[in-house]
Every structure is written in C-alpha cells, then in structure tokens.
Amino acid sequence: MADGTVMIQGAPGSVANSSFRRFARRRSTIAFLMTLPLILVIGGLVAWPAGYAIYLSMLNRRMTQFIGLTNFEILLESDSFRMVIFQSVFFAVTAVILKALIGFWLAHMLHHLPTKGQRKWRGMLLVPWVIPPALSTLGWWWMFDPSYSSINWLLAIFAVPSVPWLGEPWWARISVIIVNVWYGAPFFMIMYLAALKSVPEQLYEAAAIDGATSSQRLRYVTLPMMRNIISITVLFSLIVTFANYDIVRVLTNGGPRDLTHVFASYAFQVGILAGNIPRGAAVSLFMFPILGVIAFFVLRGINRRNREEA
C-alpha cells in the first residue's frame, strides 16, 4: 500500500509505464500481435489487390479519369458480354452439378471397396486433379481434333458420324464442360469420400432396423449427414469454376466466334489483349457480388447446422 502511494505521488511517468506493461501483457494484445503477420499477408495479397481491382474498374480506358459504374453499364449493353454471362453461368452450373454427381457416385463406389484395394483406386482416380490443367487440356485438345482424334476414331467404330468437337459452338461448350468435369470430379470424390467415412456405421444399422431400404438410408442418413460437406464443396467449386481460365484458353481460346468465353478468358481478352484494363477488371469483378451473397447464405446454413447437430 505504502509503495503504491509513493509511486502515484512521486512518479506519474511510472503509472503510464505500468499500465502500458499491463496492456502489453493482456492476452488479447498478445493474440493480436501474433496474428499480425497473417493480417498483413491477407491485407497485402487479398484486400489490397481486390480494392485496387474495384478502383481500376471505375476508371476510363486510359486510366486517367474516374467514371463510376460506366464500365459495367457498357458491358451490360454489349451483346458479346451478355453471351459471356450466359456461357459462364451455363458452364459453371452444368459443370458443378456433373462434378458433384460423378464425384458422389465415385465416392460411393470407393467407399464400398475393401480397404486394401481402395487406396489403389483412390490414387488412380485422383490423377486428373493432380496433372496441371493446362497440360491435360492440351491432351484433350488432341483428342477432340476432328480429323485425327481418338474420340472420333472410337465413335467411327460404332458407325457414329464424326463430331466437330471444337468447331461448332454447342459442341465446343460441351467439350469445355467435359474437360472441366474430368479435371474437377476427383476433388468432389475425395471430399465426399471423407464425409462418407465420417458417418457412423451404427446410424446405418439403426436405420436398417428402423425399416429403411438402401435408397432410404441414402436419403435420410447419408445425404443429411453429408449436407455440410456437400454445400461447402459445391460453393468452393462454383467459385473456382466461375473463375476458370486455363481450360477455355487452351481448348477453344473463346472460339468459335467468341461463343465459349467465360469471365476469366474474356477479362484477359478485353483487359490484356485489347488493352482496356479497367473494363477487363470490370469483367472479372462481375460475379463477385452474386457469389458473395451465395457464399454468405451457404456458410450461414453450415454454421447453423454445426451449432445444432455436430
């Protein structure tokens, strides 16, 4: 007590000193300091480029004048960009649905294999996801070649006429989706396989005794138990597929007649090849608000289910 009195009266500086020391020792301060490097990395590599892209999209072509949302307005009025929106949505939604279905089917098949053989198949099925997509797409490009390709050769054996895979707009769209599904389905498979393995066996046994057939077990036990993984995987894949660039770039380069462009390849064409960087930025930012809203609802649903069930 006496010491404290002396300190307060005699040395006001030491009061500030000790309260600073107390502040520095607080757990929240230490926690903040320890997360600071990560905050700086996220700020520098995510927040700043994103903010700068938004700023860029509001400049004129020469980047000398602020023009607000004019770039977005011009884009919406252009037929070719409306085609890009249609193609991007068609591409992403179809590809994600197919990847989810095929991934689920593969995961189920693998899950029911004996453990010993399972690892071998799992490894083989993951290969498409491991190969750099630019390389594997090149392989597909050869296979889609109308004159010398293996696919048309195989079709010819069954007397199916040759398909202009990359030459006709709808076939080109389908080709891009096929390659994206081939590349992305293993990711769904591995996520769903992990989810399937985490469903307790006794729930299936309880359901079997409760009277569920195998399809009812899938509907009432497997799918609800996997709901969180399914939503997070679909959300993640939707974002990545909307942002896909390499497959379109290598396979069709947006053609024929700019009909297979997606946001990323179109942004590259407008921004880099045609030299209109602000409009390119506007193209690449176009899906951001919509995906943001979808992500918000999906993540909120996952949080709510986690609170109630997990």
Added chain:
Amino acid sequence: MAEVSLRKIVKAYEGGVQAVKGIDLEIQDHEFVVLVGPSGCGKSTTLRMIAGLEEITAGEIAIGGTVVNDIPPRDRDIAMVFQNYALYPHMSVYENMAFGLTLRKFPKAEIDKRVKEAARILDITPLLERKPKALSGGQRQRVAMGRAIVRDPKVFLFDEPLSNLDAKLRVQMRTEIKKVHQTVRTTTVYVTHDQVEALTLADRVVVMNHGIIEQVGPPQELYHHPATKFVAGFIGSPAMNFIPAQLEEASGGLNIVIAGGMSLPVPPSRVDRYRGHAGKPVLFGIRPEHLTDDKTTDKHHLEPLSLTPEVIEPMGMETLAHFKLEGTEISARLDPSTPAEVGKPLALLAHMGQMHLIDPATDKVI
C-alpha cells in the same frame, strides 16, 4: 411379442476365427434375457445376428416361430438400442422416435399418439423438439429407448446400452429399463459385460465365454449353483476365491486339505457328492462373503481359520481384507467394525455350506 430360438448358431470370420461356436438358446415370450461375459466372448455378435446385422455362418435363428436367417433387419420386427445411442443428429427427438413408423407408412395421428405415449413413459415429453446434441447422455439413452418402444416390436435388443453413462446414472437407467419392461412386457435380449446389470435385470442370465454358453439360469441359481469355474469366478463381486487343495478321506467324512496343512471338513450332506474325487487334487472355491468374521449368524458348518491380511480396504458398509494363502490371493468380506490390521492374524469363519469344489481337469463344478 414372440419367443426367440437360437439353434446351433455359428459365426466364423474370414481366416476361420470363430466368434460364436454353435450355441443353442430358447428365449420365452415376455422374457428378459441378459447375455453376459467378458469382451470377445461372442455376446454382441450373437445379438447382432439376432438383429440381422451380422450374417449367420451356420445354424438357425427363429423369431416368433419364423426362421429369419435370410430376412433383412427391417423385416424382422425387432428394435435395437445401441451403446452410443445411434440417434440421427439431424432429426429432432420427435423425428428420431417417429422415423421407423414414418418409413412403415403409419398414419400421422397414430405416429403422434405412439411417440407421445412413449415420451410420457420415459419422461421426455419436454425434449421432443430438441436435437440430440442438446441432450445429456441419460436423455439420449431415453430417446433411444423411446425409438424402440414406439415401434412395438416383437423383440427388444439392447447392446450394452448403459456403458457410456456415469455410475449413478447407470443405476438409475437400469431401474428405468426394468420398469419399462414390466410395463410393455416385450421379449428382451440384453447384452452387457457388467454382471451386476445382468443379475439385477434378467429373468435368466446367459453366461458366455470364448463363443460358447457356459451356463443359463436365473440370477440366484448362477450365484448359488455355478456350473463351471468360469461362471463361479465371473458372477459375484469380489470374485470367488479359488484355492488349490486335496480331497482326503477322514473317519467316514471328507476333508479339504490345503497346501500348508490347513484342513477343512466337508459338510456331511455333500460327502456323497464329492466321494468319487477323494484322494484327488481339487480347487476349493469360496466367495469372500462366505469367508468372514461375522459371528452373529447361526449358519451351520462354520469352520474357524486364521489368516494374516496383506491389504485392508474399508468400503464403508463392509471391509475387504486380502490375504495370501500358499501363493494364492484370496479375499474376505468383514464387518466394518472388525479391528483388522495388516500383518496381524485375524480369526475368520468359512461357511462350508456355501463352498464349491471344482475339478481342475475339466474346470466343472463337482
């Protein structure tokens, strides 16, 4: 409701390991039968074969007179309560209980009536809207039982349902299960490794070991008349003392001579039964509660003996004393007021009327 018959049931796994080695068991209608034994004895496998969750390698299981070997679980009209409850985490308590009836396309009103009635019996009505995550272990156990009750099946199967509960709750739920059985009277097969649960709940206890049935009988019979050394040692806590001895003829009667020279006379009523083993080595079995200092009883055939305790364990209502007799660990149950001390000889009485003799060659009780 129905009787359950197990005829020559065998369960063999890949590699030829036999978990169940040809057991026969007849369970009567309304009966509460407990399968008990150490882990790996085949009791859970047997239950899962009745449920249809394990394939039967050989033999026949009949429920209500129908052989069910090739009938899937959903068509066997059974309900099962699992050790970890196996409640569907994404469904509310009400939905969990109603699930089996919904799948069987019961009318909504009937489902509602049954779920509410079961909830009333189990005292979980206020929990019906909750998800399993928001329930305690005991409440989850009740819901799992509720899910079984609403189905009104021919047979209830319980697979170690109380193992995940703490000691106090276990006693409470044990009483609860017994009450429910007295109310609904459904034929019940219950698996546990806890002999106290087995003895308190069962109409008949089935003691299993190494895939075979050692003995079947009402709890009292297993306690007083065990058929094998395994049953004698498994039923009762602390376990029965087994002391290597020699059976000797002595002036018209028989004496049990324990290594070290201690000799205890066999009660005259048992002499004829044991005479064939005179002159042979035997195992002398006596329960700790029949090796005591309690002098107030007037039971016959009390034989005095003096032993020196190595460990004393006061338990409150009784005191356990542990001795070493010619290399064998034995224990006795003492009155808590007895001034027992480690290292000081203690005068005890052996209730020879409660003794057992085991043939060491066959491990059967003589």
